[in-house]
Amino acid sequence: MFKKLTKCIVNEMDPSKEMVPVESIAHQEHFRPLYLLIEKRKSNHVFHPAPYYERTGFTLDHVLLPGGDGKSIESLHQDSSPFTLTKTSTDQADGGLSISVDPASVGLQGAASLSNVFSIKTQKKSISRDSLEALRREREINMNHSFIRQLRQTDFSLFVVTEILEASEDVVYTESTTANGGLKAKFVATVSAKGTRENNQSIAIPKGCTLAFNTIPLQIRDGAWELDYFRRGDYIIASYEGPSQGNLGVVLIEVENHCQIFSKLSPDVLLIILNTIKAVMGDNNLLQELSHKMEDILEKNDGYELKSESTKLQALFSTLQHFRRGDLLLLAEGITYVLDALHELMEDQLLLLLESLERKIVSQQLKLVGNLLKHDLEYRMENFRVDAGLLSFPHAEDQKLTIALVELSGVQLQEDGSAVPTDQPFEAVAALFVALYALNLLSGSE
Structure with missing residues (x-):
């Protein structure tokens, strides 16, 4: 808050x-x-x-x-x-x-x-x-x-x-x-x-x-x-060289780079990671503990301990102990990247995402949020439209849930596809896209 x-x-x-x-x-x-x-x-x-x-x-x-x-x-x-x-x-x-x-x-x-x-x-x-x-x-x-x-x-x-x-x-x-x-x-x-x-x-x-x-x-x-008084320009987001993609291309390049390790894992390991991510989405203390453990892997060659008093984390930690150092670093980096995106979201959004997983609508939500990123959410506070078909769900409750999820990232949506950005919401929408991308990728193991 x-x-x-x-x-x-x-x-x-x-x-x-x-x-x-x-x-x-x-x-x-x-x-x-x-x-x-x-x-x-x-x-x-x-x-x-x-x-x-x-x-x-x-x-x-x-x-x-x-x-x-x-x-x-x-x-x-x-x-x-x-x-x-x-x-x-x-x-x-x-x-x-x-x-x-x-x-x-x-x-x-x-x-x-x-x-x-x-x-x-x-x-x-x-x-x-x-x-x-x-x-x-x-x-x-x-x-x-x-x-x-x-x-x-x-x-x-x-x-x-x-x-x-x-x-x-x-x-x-x-x-x-x-x-x-x-x-x-x-x-x-x-x-x-x-x-x-x-x-x-x-x-x-x-x-x-x-x-x-x-x-x-x-x-x-x-x-x-x-x-170093003149250190500048480290945090500027480059524009994607594609006329119809907007900043979606930038986000896609980054998320695919950080999450490519997941596509190389077995369904059993993916399911363990998914269950762990779901557990921390509902418990901020667990999210912080998992973040610290992953950072220890990235920052220390040895001296870190993959143990937890929480059974919700220990299954993942026990699995990670069998990875070679190179693969372990890539996996820790991928998990950390996903946790960073979840940390940017509001608590209610995390709970709505858990509900979306249960309803199996994450894939369509990902397409919708990707469409939002094609528009300039960074500098121009202008109304625009998205494909209304992306807001068409089998159940009316799924649509309402999705609209609420997106609104919490700063874009108000109507059923006809009209969209109103608030507070230059690019970063919030990008974080939501990364979370949906990871959940969609990991939930393929279910």
Whole structure:
């Protein structure tokens, strides 16, 4: 929920997407100015173009040798004037699903529509380049620091936080999913096992909470350190050279590359992977555990342990122990890629995907979402149409479920194929496509 909010704020305030949304409110204090981060994995994805950062718990001040004046550098940052983000959304009250944001704000409900105003005051804090350069000339890295010694034994890239966006006052963010008797919303409510007609979730954002951040790569050599101010262009999504494919071609190339290992596995192994993926889709703790285990395989030649107290994961871990190292790396990379895509989806979407597997409609949903990616969902907020035949299912409930699934990724669909994108939803739709692609491929073993 916090992640959804911060992504929305970054999309509105930073169209260039240089800032990275903070994904967990529990760890937001680790993304303050001058904190050190390592790049978790080298690869970035079309559905997550920013790097995968991991907090270290250390600041630049922690790893520098003492300065001549003995002063801390924690106060080097500069504050901008506070500014307010206000976002208004209106959903037609047609008996369908309404996803709205309403943090301590104004809610206007009429006979035909529901409007919500979301407002949050924020400000930027940044470290000037002049301050960083003066610091670089004055103080060297402590090469005997335990963190620096450990870092030198890895190939991790080190980054320093130089700019943040923070909440300048307390605010409560509330998300409502209202049923209103529509089949789409009933699926969300029923599959989520909420048992109520309306589901409200709230999260308190304290003053000073980090919402997004920006970094600069930090290079260390024999005590000296350099900052790469001009690192740009790593996260741009290239256009596919095909007149009718749009960004679908980009997503297809990436997903086929990461998932090709699955086509080489036996049906028995595919089924074990599918059952494991289904288990973690319904349990975020299991999803995190599986992600960490796969990352251990990718980052460590030895020293990792493929064991779990969960029987839902142990079947996969026992199977992986029989793979040769080369194949194991490819499989861990493929599973990690799928888990990354699932992590980008909303909880309700994961539950709707599980229901879709039961109804055996994933293949058709994949074709529909692929059709959406042929349109420009990245820059132009324009209405378009998809093939209405892709919305034709044997059962009306399947259609409503699919429309609800897609709407949660930011594209509103009507039965006639008309589509309305919201909030430049390319990355959200790409993540949904990857999840459907993997589930469709793995479920072929059933």
